[in-house]
Amino acid sequence: MRPRREAREKAIQFLFQFDLNPTSKLDEALDRFWGSQRNAKADKPAPPDEQTDEGATAEKSAVRLFGDPLIKGVIEHLKEIDQTIKQHAKNWDINRMAVVDRNVLRLAIYEMHHRDDIPPVVSINEAVDISKRFSTEDSGRFVNGILDRVKQDLMRPARTPVPKSAWQIGIRSPTSPKTQPTINMHSMSLFQKLKEGLKKTQASLSQEIRRIVTLSPKLTKEGSEDLEAALLGADLGLPITQRILAATKSAYETQGRDGVNIFGIATREVEAALGQKSATLTKQPKGLTIISLVGVNGTGKTTTCAKLANRLKESGSKPWMAACDTFRAAAIDQLKLWSERLEIPITAGAYGADPASVAHDALSAAAAKNCDYLLIDTAGRLHTKHNLMKELEKLHRVTSKKLPGAPHEVLLVIDATTGMNALNQAREFNKTAPLTGLILTKLDGTSRGGMIVSIQQELDIPVKFIGVGEQADDLQPFQAKEFAKALFVE
Ligand SMILES: Nc1nc2c(ncn2[C@@H]2O[C@H](COP(=O)(O)OP(=O)(O)O)[C@@H](O)[C@H]2O)c(=O)[nH]1
Numbered sequence: 169m170r171p172r173r174e175a176r177e178k179a180i181q182f183l184f185q186f187d188l189n190p191t192s193k194l195d196e197a198l199d200r201f202w203g204s205q206r207n208a209k210a211d212k213p214a215p216p217d218e219q220t221d222e223g224a225t226a227e228k229s230a231v232r233l234f235g236d237p238l239i240k241g242v243i244e245h246l247k248e249i250d251q252t253i254k255q256h257a258k259n260w261d262i263n264r265m266a267v268v269d270r271n272v273l274r275l276a277i278y279e280m281h282h283r284d285d286i287p288p289v290v291s292i293n294e295a296v297d298i299s300k301r302f303s304t305e306d307s308g309r310f311v312n313g314i315l316d317r318v319k320q321d322l323m324r325p326a327r328t329p330v331p332k333s334a335w336q337i338g339i340r341s342p343t344s345p346k347t348q349p350t351i352n353m354h355s356m357s358l359f360q361k362l363k364e365g366l367k368k369t370q371a372s373l374s375q376e377i378r379r380i381v382t383l384s385p386k387l388t389k390e391g392s393e394d395l396e397a398a399l400l401g402a403d404l405g406l407p408i409t410q411r412i413l414a415a416t417k418s419a420y421e422t423q424g425r426d427g428v429n430i431f432g433i434a435t436r437e438v439e440a441a442l443g444q445k446s447a448t449l450t451k452q453p454k455g456l457t458i459i460s461l462v463g464v465n466g467t468g469k470t471t472t473c474a475k476l477a478n479r480l481k482e483s484g485s486k487p488w489m490a491a492c493d494t495f496r497a498a499a500i501d502q503l504k505l506w507s508e509r510l511e512i513p514i515t516a517g518a519y520g521a522d523p524a525s526v527a528h529d530a531l532s533a534a535a536a537k538n539c540d541y542l543l544i545d546t547a548g549r550l551h552t553k554h555n556l557m558k559e560l561e562k563l564h565r566v567t568s569k570k571l572p573g574a575p576h577e578v579l580l581v582i583d584a585t586t587g588m589n590a591l592n593q594a595r596e597f598n599k600t601a602p603l604t605g606l607i608l609t610k611l612d613g614t615s616r617g618g619m620i621v622s623i624q625q626e627l628d629i630p631v632k633f634i635g636v637g638e639q640a641d642d643l644q645p646f647q648a649k650e651f652a653k654a655l656f657v658e
């Protein structure tokens with residue numbers, strides 16, 4: 169069994185005993201516990217792969233090394249952890265819960281709240297697995313249900329309530345403030361969210377890099393081909409892949425294997441590529457700055473329009489929104505709701521109205537109110553549909569007639585879970601509506617963020633923001649360094 173996994177099981181065993189028999193002499197209790205574990209093992213003949221005792225001893229100390237901080241962490245934060253369990257297991261009296269379940273939950277919640285190095289999915293999976301094995305299938309389901317809710321809270325900082333009507337069109341309501349943890353440390357940091365979201369790309373990439381590094385003291389032809397395949401497989405694209413390969417080769421030549429850190433090299437190259445252009449939003453020195461959000465269906469344009477308006481408002485600017493997706497009545501309602509919720513004024517055309525004329529009216533209204541920004545939410549369109557692309561062209565033409573130079577920003581909203589198709593979208597949109605920036609959404613999901621590097625390399629368009637959730641404040645300025653780090657977590 170892997171040391172970390174074994175350590176978790178042992179931690180649960182210890183917590184179980186401690187729960188039944190609390191003691192203030194924790195260190196002594198731990199010594200006794202680990203001692204008894206060794207003896208228990210010694211009673212049985214060691215399995216063949218453990219008979220060489222150096223390895224076995226090293227493995228045991230690795231288990232304790234990982235296990236002790238888990239146990240101590242749970243005990244140190246017990247009050248707060250039990251409070252979280254109570255919030256999420258409303259129909260269960262924590263004192264009457266099965267002792268195994270209670271302690272499995274405690275350990276997982278401790279890890280999720282206090283250990284950046286353990287991804288929440290790992291905590292949950294291991295917890296469910298242990299409670300199934302130590303207890304019953306039902307326990308597994310019970311633990312899973314509660315931990316899922318704890319994870320959801322983790323992704324979502326405390327917020328103000330929304331009008332109930334918001335739920336009807338799928339804008340998720342935040343958990344009521346009563347059930348929120350009082351301290352925001354429970355919410356994940358941006359880096360954690362990114363790391364979590366990019367795990368799919370990153371896990372196989374890291375594994376492959378590690379394999380290549382341990383393969384041979386030199387970078388063999390095969391190793392270099394494998395590295396190339398892994399980088400391309402993560403959608404990073406050819407130019408950056410070749411730069412990383414070249415840098416790796418020369419590091420091997422000058423430093424030998426021990427001095428080469430492929431993770432560091434790759435992170436630096438990606439950061440340099442992504443960080444070349446300024447990611448800040450344009451602002452006209454005087455008057456309105458017009459921002460148009462474009463992209464295919466469902467990438468998050470409407471949500472991003474609201475989030476961006478919210479950011480601008482919070483930073484002291486006066487934004488106005490235009491609901492120019494007149495193809496779907498629901499799309500108009502969706503932005504109107506955000507407008508109510510965030511108290512940001514909006515011009516919404518009727519269902520089926522000409523989007524260009526809605527934009528025209530919105531521009532007049534926003535200018536009359538001395539707003540700083542007009543954010544235009546456009547309909548989703550397939551980049552391959554010629555007439556829809558023409559319509560977008562017209563919308564932009566109309567705004568530029570009314571205000572020369574507008575739209576000042578054309579931001580392509582890209583769903584980070586789509587992978588390489590995003591590069592085609594970017595190419596085509598860029599032909600019709602020259603793009604000034606990219607917004608990468610859904611990086612909190614299971615995303616494939618590598619393609620942003622390909623897009624950036626080919627089209628030289630900066631990523632300006634990233635979306636990391638469905639709520640108003642889940643939009644962050646893009647930071648090349650954090651992104652690159654999250655992509656190549658060792
Ligand atoms: N998890 C997650 N969901 C998002 C994000 N941005 C948008 N969404 C969701 O994606 C769905 C489509 O978003 P919407 O704004 O309607 O897309 P549009 O069709 O491009 O306007 C909605 O359910 C949004 O809540 C994000 O950054 N993270």
Ligand SMILES: [Mg+2]
Pocket residue numbers: 469470471493499546547548
């Ligand atoms: Mg929309």
